[in-house]
Each structure stands twice: as structure tokens, then as C-alpha cells.
Amino acid sequence: MTFREVRTLVVLLAAFGLAVGAGGVPTTATPFDAATATDATPTEIGSCTTIDEPGTYVLTTDIENAGETAISQPCMKITADNVTFDGGGHTIGGRGESHTKGVAVADAEGVTVTNVSVTDWHSGVLVTGGSATVRNVSTFSNAYGVRLENATGGTVEDSTISDNLVGVSAIGVDVSLSNNEFSGNEIRVQRAD
Incomplete structure (x- = not known):
């Protein structure tokens, strides 16, 4: 798994955790777009x-x-x-x-x-x-x-x-x-x- 894929997975999991913690289930996730991602x-x-x-x-x-x-x-x-x-x-x-x-x-x-x-x-x-x-x-x-x-x-x-x-x-x-x-x-x- 690349660094970008790991970073995307962490962001998605964090968003899911926030939604579940708030009593909801996320209905959509923003897909990772390699073209707009910045490499630091x-x-x-x-x-x-x-x-x-x-x-x-x-x-x-x-x-x-x-x-x-x-x-x-x-x-x-x-x-x-x-x-x-x-x-x-x-x-x-x-x-x-x-x-x-x-x-x-x-x-x-x-x-x-x-x-x-x-x-x-x-x-x-x-x-x-x-x-x-x-x-x-x-x-x-x-x-x-x-x-x-x-x-x-x-x-x-x-x-x-x-x-x-x-x-x-x-x-x-x-x-x-x-x-x-x-x-x-x-x-x-x-x-x-």
C-alpha cells in the first residue's frame, strides 16, 4: 500500500468514526483524487x-x-x-x-x-x-x-x-x-x- 493510499484510508476511517460516534452512518465518502492531491x-x-x-x-x-x-x-x-x-x-x-x-x-x-x-x-x-x-x-x-x-x-x-x-x-x-x-x-x- 502506498503512502497516499494509507493516508486516504486513515482519513476515511476517521470520518466513519466521527459519523458513527455521532449516531449516524456515513452515506457518502469523498473519493481520493490523485490528480488534486498534493505531495508534501x-x-x-x-x-x-x-x-x-x-x-x-x-x-x-x-x-x-x-x-x-x-x-x-x-x-x-x-x-x-x-x-x-x-x-x-x-x-x-x-x-x-x-x-x-x-x-x-x-x-x-x-x-x-x-x-x-x-x-x-x-x-x-x-x-x-x-x-x-x-x-x-x-x-x-x-x-x-x-x-x-x-x-x-x-x-x-x-x-x-x-x-x-x-x-x-x-x-x-x-x-x-x-x-x-x-x-x-x-x-x-x-x-x-
């Missing part, structure tokens, strides 16, 4: 990639030297709505070159970037044209620690932003900042309409 198992990632499907993704290793991505390409590119990217406590290290991006959210809504360190990028975390929550992220030695441009919304919280040229840059977007530690940045927060 996160997808593991071990290298730079594009995430173009909703879900939870977990980085399984540190990435050094930009993962050999081209200068104009991000290491982690997120183009799907409703994505959680969990760095698993790992570091995504760049090459310290211009026009590079550690994690880039491009035109995607409802994205969360969490539990990752990004260092030696032009933009450690870049959000353009979408919305993202950056939580428990460490950005250091980047030109921009977290950069939001013409995004529909953004939150940076519980993060450590240090030794960047610009800690957080918000261009054309209101960004919510809470419980962050800033140190050693040339410009702490840069805002422009």
Missing part, C-alpha cells in the same frame, strides 16, 4: 537551476564559484508562483562579478526564499516584477544584498545583511523590513519610486 515532499536541488513549477525546493549542498553559470544568468532562477526555496542552511557563492545574481525571482508571485547565505554576487537576492518574502537569509559581500525592482511586493525579515555595497534596495516597490541585522553596508537601505 520537497524537491531536492544540488546545483544551479531554474524553478518553473510551484512547490517546495531544498538546496542539499553549498554552491561555489557561481556554480559555473554564465555571468548574465542567475544561479537559482524562480519563475513559478507559490514557490518556497529553502537553502537548507547552505551557501550560494558567486565570483564577485557584475551582473550576476545568486537567487532571482522573475515575475513570480508568492515566493519565499529562506535559510540560505548568498555571497560575492552583484545581487544576492533579486526580485523583479513579482513578490517575495526573504526570510532568515544571510547576504554578505554583494553589491546588493537584497534588491527589489518594480516588484508587486516584498518582505525582508529575520535576515542578516552585512558588508554589502547596498544592504536592501527597493526601486519602484514598497518593501516591509522587520527584525533584520544590518552591519558594514555602505548604504543600509536604498529606496526610490
Whole structure:
């Protein structure tokens, strides 16, 4: 029996128990529909990639030297709505070159970037044209620690932003900042309409 079948059986038995306990007998049961069921198992990632499907993704290793991505390409590119990217406590290290991006959210809504360190990028975390929550992220030695441009919304919280040229840059977007530690940045927060 698969995990999904066991889970379905447990739910049906619990519903039956509630109905019998209430003095009734269930007359119908909702059938299990594999097409609408969600699989809570996160997808593991071990290298730079594009995430173009909703879900939870977990980085399984540190990435050094930009993962050999081209200068104009991000290491982690997120183009799907409703994505959680969990760095698993790992570091995504760049090459310290211009026009590079550690994690880039491009035109995607409802994205969360969490539990990752990004260092030696032009933009450690870049959000353009979408919305993202950056939580428990460490950005250091980047030109921009977290950069939001013409995004529909953004939150940076519980993060450590240090030794960047610009800690957080918000261009054309209101960004919510809470419980962050800033140190050693040339410009702490840069805002422009």
C-alpha cells in the first residue's frame, strides 16, 4: 500500500468514526483524487537551476564559484508562483562579478526564499516584477544584498545583511523590513519610486 493510499484510508476511517460516534452512518465518502492531491515532499536541488513549477525546493549542498553559470544568468532562477526555496542552511557563492545574481525571482508571485547565505554576487537576492518574502537569509559581500525592482511586493525579515555595497534596495516597490541585522553596508537601505 502506498503512502497516499494509507493516508486516504486513515482519513476515511476517521470520518466513519466521527459519523458513527455521532449516531449516524456515513452515506457518502469523498473519493481520493490523485490528480488534486498534493505531495508534501520537497524537491531536492544540488546545483544551479531554474524553478518553473510551484512547490517546495531544498538546496542539499553549498554552491561555489557561481556554480559555473554564465555571468548574465542567475544561479537559482524562480519563475513559478507559490514557490518556497529553502537553502537548507547552505551557501550560494558567486565570483564577485557584475551582473550576476545568486537567487532571482522573475515575475513570480508568492515566493519565499529562506535559510540560505548568498555571497560575492552583484545581487544576492533579486526580485523583479513579482513578490517575495526573504526570510532568515544571510547576504554578505554583494553589491546588493537584497534588491527589489518594480516588484508587486516584498518582505525582508529575520535576515542578516552585512558588508554589502547596498544592504536592501527597493526601486519602484514598497518593501516591509522587520527584525533584520544590518552591519558594514555602505548604504543600509536604498529606496526610490
